[in-house]
Amino acid sequence: MGNADRAHHADLVYAILNEGSATAQSAVAASWSRSLTHYGLDPDHAPPPQRLTHHEFRTAYDRMEPFVRLAQGTLDRLFQSVGDAGCCVLLTDGEGVPLDRRGMAGDDADFLAVGLWTGMVWSEASEGTNGVGTCIAEGRALTIHREEHFLTRNIGLSCTVAPIWDAQGRQMAALDVSTCRSDLTPAILKLVAAATREAAHRIETHHFRETFRHARILVGPDLGNGPAGLLAVDREDLVIGASRAARLAYGLTDERLLRPFPAEDLLGGDDTRPEQGLVTAERAAVRQALSRSKGNVSAAARLLGISRATMHRKLDRLGIAREG
Structure with missing residues (x-):
């Protein structure tokens, strides 16, 4: 992402939000509006990504450990499908904190630099419009592609995310496939989105069957x-x-x-x-x-x-x- 694009991103955000009908017409603009007015975020002036302390992360992980273990096979298969395309795979809890991840060693430095790592906080309140946080806020599968992110420091990312619902129908987690690459075509991104939704559904089904294993x-x-x-x-x-x-x-x-x-x-x-x-x-x-x-x-x-x-x-x- 060039410096010129970064310099003009905040201007683009404010220009769109100043259009009276933008929030009604665009889900991204609605999320931008929440980021600005509800969470008080500034596209150009945001603190570094928030990371849980070791104790906070262990508490979050321990609460979800049986679920994370249950998802291992599906995470492995999904990463085998998307890893060569420069994507990492993240399984988050319901608060947008990645608890487990898969990534290629050659790409991990880039992912760590932008916060696509376990223990980071990707809620909409913390990072504004982003794949994980906006998926959790809206309860639907979506892709937030590059300039659709609210914070300027995140506009080099493309993030495809699907929600995972527990056996009582409550949102409990999210499955994210993200990339820092700019060369993925729309067709490839559509395939990534389909694979992400299918994997989330498999995890959700496995969780339901395990919850009602005697039925x-x-x-x-x-x-x-x-x-x-x-x-x-x-x-x-x-x-x-x-x-x-x-x-x-x-x-x-x-x-x-x-x-x-x-x-x-x-x-x-x-x-x-x-x-x-x-x-x-x-x-x-x-x-x-x-x-x-x-x-x-x-x-x-x-x-x-x-x-x-x-x-x-x-x-x-x-x-x-x-x-x-």
Whole structure:
């Protein structure tokens, strides 16, 4: 990034924010406005990036350690995909503090210089508009590309970030892929964004399955606007948990989930409803269990982790004939 670009960045920020309709028309301008008016930041005059003390970082890490360990394989695979393009991978907590990272040794000096490292604070309140902080503030996947950053010292970065939601549908972390390179094409950045979203979804799914490891997991349909939702169902076919996507798809709230309810309440009804994707998945699971047990209903019920009576109710509801 040239000195001329850096010199004019603050002028660009103020010029856009002075346009009355800019905040309504641009998500970046809305974040710039928060950075200026809500957090009191100055594009050109900001202190060095904030870093947690060793004790503060250990406290933050220990709180999230099981989650960080669970994400290791996915972080490794993501870095294998993007590392050669000069990108680092960061897994942050819900406050925007990177707890784990992957980076090429040859690029690490540049990343450390700009604060893309564990223990740094990338909240919007601290760094203004940036990938991690703005993703957490807005609860959505996004890319903040170079001059879209609020602080002038960050405009050499391109950051693609996706939120990660916990098993109760709350935002718990963010997955960031960032680069200091200026030669990545828009097409490459789109591929990086897709890989980041997919990896975040894998981590989120793994976390949900681990949280409800003693339950059966039903996978909802992909409705075209996001990943399929997950439902956790107990031995009596009662819904005991739902991922954020499932909560949005089926209108489930914490209050509704406090009292387990029959999965049939979501699965039943007209064939035109999108919930029928769950019926299809459930029918397939039941038929596979029957096949593996050679038609023995009791054995199939044990494979599914449900009672024989519940299995019979499923067979009746799903219209699956009993053998013999």
